[in-house]
Amino acid sequence: xxxxxxxxxxxxxxxxxxxxxxxxxxxxxxxxxxxxxxxxxxxxxxxxxxxxxxxxxxxxxxxxxxxxxxxxxxxxxxxxxxxxxxxxxxxxxxxxxxxxxxxxxxxxxxxxxxxxxxxxxxxxxxxxxxxxxxxxxxxxxxxxxxxxxxxxxxxxxxxxxxxxxxxxxxxxxxxxxxxxxxxxxxxxxxxxxxxxxxxxxxxxxxxxxxxxxxxxxxxxxxxxxxxxxxxxxxxxxxxxxxxxxxxxxxxxxxxxxxxxxxxxxxxxxxxxxxxxxxxxxxxxxxxxxxxxxxxxxxxxxxxxxxxxxxxxxxxxxxxxxxxxxxxxxxxxxxxxxxxxxxxxxxxxxxxxxxxxx
Amino acid sequence: xxxxxxxxxxxxxxxxxxxxxxxxxxxxxxxxxxxxxxxxxxxxxxxxxxxxxxxxxxxxxxxxxxxxxxxxxxxxxxxxxxxxxxxxxxxxxxxxxxxxxxxxxxxxxxxxxxxxxxxxxxxxxxxxxxxxxxxxxxxxxxxxxxxxxxxxxxxxxxxxxxxxxxxxxxxxxxxxxxxxxxxxxxxxxxxxxxxxxxxxxxxxxxxxxxxxxxxxxxxxxxxxxxxxxxxxxxxxxxxxxxxxxxxxxxxxxxxxxxxxxxxxxxxxxxxxxxxxxxxxxxxxxxxxxxxxxxxxxxxxxxxxxxxxxxxxxxxxxxxxxxxxxxxxxxxxxxxxxxxxxxxxxxxxxxxxxxxxxxxxxxxxxxxxxxxxxxxxxxxxxxxxxxxxxxxxxxxxxxxxxxxxxxxxxxxxxxxxxxxxxxxxxxxxxxxxxxxxxxxxxxxxxxxxxxxxxxxxxxxxxxxxxxxxxxxxxxxxxxxxxxxxxxxxxxxxxxxxxxxxxxxxxxxxxxxxxxxxxxxxxxxxxxxxxxxxxxxxxxxxxxxxxxxxxxxxxxxxxxxxxxxxxxxxxxxxxxxxxxxxxxxxxxxxxxxxxxxxxxxxxxxxxxxxxxxxxxxxxxxxxxx
Numbered sequence: 001x002x003x004x005x006x007x008x009x010x011x012x013x014x015x016x017x018x019x020x021x022x023x024x025x026x027x028x029x030x031x032x033x034x035x036x037x038x039x040x041x042x043x044x045x046x047x048x049x050x051x052x053x054x055x056x057x058x059x060x061x062x063x064x065x066x067x068x069x070x071x072x073x074x075x076x077x078x079x080x081x082x083x084x085x086x087x088x089x090x091x092x093x094x095x096x097x098x099x100x101x102x103x104x105x106x107x108x109x110x111x112x113x114x115x116x117x118x119x120x121x122x123x124x125x126x127x128x129x130x131x132x133x134x135x136x137x138x139x140x141x142x143x144x145x146x147x148x149x150x151x152x153x154x155x156x157x158x159x160x161x162x163x164x165x166x167x168x169x170x171x172x173x174x175x176x177x178x179x180x181x182x183x184x185x186x187x188x189x190x191x192x193x194x195x196x197x198x199x200x201x202x203x204x205x206x207x208x209x210x211x212x213x214x215x216x217x218x219x220x221x222x223x224x225x226x227x228x229x230x231x232x233x234x235x236x237x238x239x240x241x242x243x244x245x246x247x248x249x250x251x252x253x254x255x256x257x258x259x260x261x262x263x264x265x266x267x268x269x270x271x272x273x274x275x276x277x278x279x280x281x282x283x284x285x286x287x288x289x290x291x292x293x294x295x296x297x298x299x300x301x302x303x304x305x306x307x308x309x310x311x312x313x314x315x316x317x318x319x320x321x322x323x324x325x326x327x328x329x330x331x332x333x334x335x336x337x338x339x340x341x342x343x344x345x346x347x348x349x350x351x352x353x354x355x356x357x
Numbered sequence: 358x359x360x361x362x363x364x365x366x367x368x369x370x371x372x373x374x375x376x377x378x379x380x381x382x383x384x385x386x387x388x389x390x391x392x393x394x395x396x397x398x399x400x401x402x403x404x405x406x407x408x409x410x411x412x413x414x415x416x417x418x419x420x421x422x423x424x425x426x427x428x429x430x431x432x433x434x435x436x437x438x439x440x441x442x443x444x445x446x447x448x449x450x451x452x453x454x455x456x457x458x459x460x461x462x463x464x465x466x467x468x469x470x471x472x473x474x475x476x477x478x479x480x481x482x483x484x485x486x487x488x489x490x491x492x493x494x495x496x497x498x499x500x501x502x503x504x505x506x507x508x509x510x511x512x513x514x515x516x517x518x519x520x521x522x523x524x525x526x527x528x529x530x531x532x533x534x535x536x537x538x539x540x541x542x543x544x545x546x547x548x549x550x551x552x553x554x555x556x557x558x559x560x561x562x563x564x565x566x567x568x569x570x571x572x573x574x575x576x577x578x579x580x581x582x583x584x585x586x587x588x589x590x591x592x593x594x595x596x597x598x599x600x601x602x603x604x605x606x607x608x609x610x611x612x613x614x615x616x617x618x619x620x621x622x623x624x625x626x627x628x629x630x631x632x633x634x635x636x637x638x639x640x641x642x643x644x645x646x647x648x649x650x651x652x653x654x655x656x657x658x659x660x661x662x663x664x665x666x667x668x669x670x671x672x673x674x675x676x677x678x679x680x681x682x683x684x685x686x687x688x689x690x691x692x693x694x695x696x697x698x699x700x701x702x703x704x705x706x707x708x709x710x711x712x713x714x715x716x717x718x719x720x721x722x723x724x725x726x727x728x729x730x731x732x733x734x735x736x737x738x739x740x741x742x743x744x745x746x747x748x749x750x751x752x753x754x755x756x757x758x759x760x761x762x763x764x765x766x767x768x769x770x771x772x773x774x775x776x777x778x779x780x781x782x783x784x785x786x787x788x789x790x791x792x793x794x795x796x797x798x799x800x801x802x803x804x805x806x807x808x809x810x811x812x813x814x815x816x817x818x819x820x821x822x823x824x825x826x827x828x829x830x831x832x833x834x835x836x837x838x839x840x841x842x843x844x845x846x847x848x849x850x851x852x853x854x855x856x857x858x859x860x861x862x863x864x865x866x867x868x869x870x871x872x873x874x875x876x877x878x879x880x881x882x883x884x885x886x887x888x889x890x891x892x893x894x895x896x897x898x899x900x901x902x903x904x905x906x907x908x909x910x911x912x913x914x915x916x917x918x919x920x921x922x923x924x925x926x927x928x929x930x931x932x933x934x935x936x937x938x939x940x941x942x943x944x945x946x947x948x949x950x951x952x953x954x955x956x957x958x959x960x961x962x963x964x965x966x967x968x969x970x971x972x973x974x975x976x977x978x979x980x
Contacts, residue, residue, distance in 0.1 A: 023798075024798030030798070044724050048720060051720075056717060063688060070692065070693065073695075077628075079628055081629060084636065088689065092681060185729070187732055189659050193592055219733040219802075224423060224805075226803060227807065228806075
């Protein structure tokens with residue numbers, strides 16, 4: 001008896017855990033919307049789910065009745081051969097149409113609402129947008145974020161202010177990708193032939209609950225490391241965002257390393273890495289020359305290569321053998337093999353790249 | 358004893374199947390080849406689930422995973438589901454309309470061999486440098502950039518097998534239009550025949566866009582064209598349109614015959630005529646028609662703009678209505694009936710909740726603005742496996758049990774059948790239900806792994822465990838097939854006892870000419886009508902006479918083999934020395950030579966004489 005009670009307790013906890021985990025992680029799940037767009041989409045999900053549960057209940061009731069009531073009991077019984085029933089058939093044609101109309105109206109309204117990017121067309125006297133615009137460029141397998149009106153470029157970690165609409169231009173440099181921040185709203189394909197536009201809004205309170213760091217994903221199969229083409233979104237309030245922008249804008253030339261090891265690392269970097277990786281945030285370099293992630297604020301990011309823990313060890317492992325961590329990436333083999341001492345120096349240098357000291 | 362029934366050695370049997378033009382034997386060929394590819398695709402599915410069972414797994418590498426995932430989809434759709442459906446269409450449809458064969462028996466054989474060689478070609482990629490790795494949708498930007506010959510195997514293999522499917526579809530259309538028995542009006546056709554008819558029409562209109570897309574991409578990859586090369590003014594979105602103008606009707610090509618099989622099953626095992634037959638036909642045609650109006654819902658996230666998305670969203674929702682009509686009609690076919698839970702009926706009954714679950718998520722996906730969240734996530738993976746496994750595969754498994762006696766003359770074991778059913782059904786829901794949530798929690802599809810700490814671990818493990826239940830079910834089915842074939846207990850005309858349509862009036866398997874005398878059809882469920890009037894067989898519509906039959910031919914095999922050879926030449930030209938072009942021409946010469954031979958050599962077939970037919974009576978063919 002005691003054992004049974006224990007089992008009951010365990011299963012109770014199991015169910016509780018299941019319910020709690022049923023909504024996913026606040027920084028990743030579409031079921032914990034953290035912005036206007038995700039909120040609207042979650043609303044549509046709920047509406048359609050309610051309607052569909054209604055349908056399922058009706059079908060299930062008839063289904064169970066049939067299974068229970070009409071089992072064959074008498075082998076010789078020949079049931080009445082019914083042709084049909086016009087009234088019933090009209091009912092199950094008209095009611096679904098009405099249900100679908102209930103879903104169709106908000107669907108169409110929301111679809112148009114989410115596609116409204118008209119504020120992006122307006123520019124002020126300086127030729128700048130009145131709204132915050134981010135140009136997203138997807139590459140095998142990393143992301144670049146350019147703020148055209150602020151003149152800065154960053155990579156792998158999108159930084160956005162909360163509680164205001166952020167408008168996005170999406171363009172791919174190679175194959176098709178798809179830009180998705182599940183908790184905040186999604187998603188839009190990143191095509192090689194055209195610029196796709198949409199907007200998102202990041203909720204301040206929800207961002208706090210999610211640790212100010214949302215997970216972003218590539219949602220379109222783009223090659224071997226499609227699964228690892230993650231990015232992060234640092235959603236901070238407007239003041240903090242302004243501070244960050246000014247700090248970035250202040251970096252006019254590569255920051256000088258301070259420790260001896262980092263200085264050695266900088267020398268290696270200037271010889272072997274700078275051909276692809278920029279360490280200044282300016283967007284004056286042509287897009288074709290930006291062939292690898294910008295490293296200006298690398299020391300302040302939360303992941304190495306978008307996926308590894310942000311530690312010196314990860315940097316060393318990554319530079320030693322990028323192919324092991326992101327198969328098919330474009331970095332492997334583009335630079336000389338490094339000794340452990342060189343890797344250590346490089347890691348020290350990269351970790352020292354911070355704009356907000 | 359009949360002059361036509363002889364015991365054959367293995368070599369003779371093999372030659373018989375290589376040259377046959379008999380729809381019943383071609384059905385068996387489709388069943389074997391489709392079944393084989395189903396097992397191959399199933400193994401690929403198991404590898405996928407093993408790889409994804411735990412985070413950061415290295416059971417397969419990233420590149421190999423993409424190949425397995427691509428081949429799983431391509432194999433299951435083109436080389437397993439389609440041929441298995443064609444197997445049932447071939448086996449059952451001519452019998453159901455009271456015909457002696459399809460309209461063009463030679464073309465029927467050609468269709469099979471084209472599919473077969475296309476499928477073999479595609480799968481040889483595993484041994485010749487790697488399989489295609491751009492997904493079964495093979496989106497252009499990735500496919501054109503894909504290294505090696507994988508995608509070339511996809512392009513050439515699908516073109517060859519696609520021709521086979523297309524001519525098969527045309528053949529069925531002509532057969533149903535022209536070869537129905539006297540009295541078999543359109544509105545007296547069994548539901549499976551209707552499904553075959555509408556499906557064949559869909560094939561006729563859906564496959565050409567795919568072929569166009571494949572040809573364009575083949576020129577891009579093999580002959581330096583730039584249709585999909587953005588830097589040269591090409592456009593990759595065009596591929597998506599071409600693919601989905603084919604691809605969406607394709608899913609209806611798969612599901613409508615499944616509806617047909619279930620319609621027959623419900624009526625047979627409820628001992629009741631199909632409820633609302635006319636509205637069932639209407640719904641079928643409407644689904645087929647609307648199926649061509651909704652392709653862009655696969656592209657909601659493409660950035661086509663709100664007008665396009667809104668129109669396609671509403672059109673997609675509209676398909677829910679005829680599908681709902683069918684569900685309720687099936688339920689009310691059972692209502693008031695005398696329902697017997699045989700293995701095929703278990704599949705039919707389980708299909709209803711499974712397919713309703715897949716259908717309602719389909720309506721959820723139709724809501725464009727919400728689809729931006731579902732699109733390309735595991736939610737979509739869950740959805741289409743619910744409709745394809747919960748609809749098509751359950752129908753194929755149920756249909757296998759239902760029609761096995763009609764095709765082979767012996768019954769599959771019911772106990773083993775039910776074990777297969779429960780293992781497969783439990784495994785199916787275990788695997789795919791949780792995937793809805795994985796998608797909503799933010800897991801994209803087509804990922805070769807996932808990092809820990811995102812809350813995906815438990816659900817993926819559950820999903821992988823489910824896959825092994827399904828595999829166990831299929832293994833039990835294979836055991837069932839082997840033991841049944843070894844025992845080979847012969848059964849009579851109507852082994853289920855409640856057959857309603859013409860095929861159940863024939864012996865199992867039917868004689869090679871099907872009907873000694875073409876039957877007179879006096880209403881829907883013609884055989885049921887005769888049975889209810891106390892008759893044992895069908896009412897003949899003609900006096901006993903000579904029957905004209907087509908000769909067997911090896912040419913369909915040769916024509917297809919030629920294209921198979923030519924495909925290697927096309928693929929390897931410009932590398933490995935100079936042998937490729939001669940091989941290309943050799944292959945085309947084999948094909949064109951066989952076609953030429955077919956054209957100049959008159960083949961009038963042969964006649965079965967009245968006297969021989971009268972001797973056949975002891976075989977139980979009452980016509």
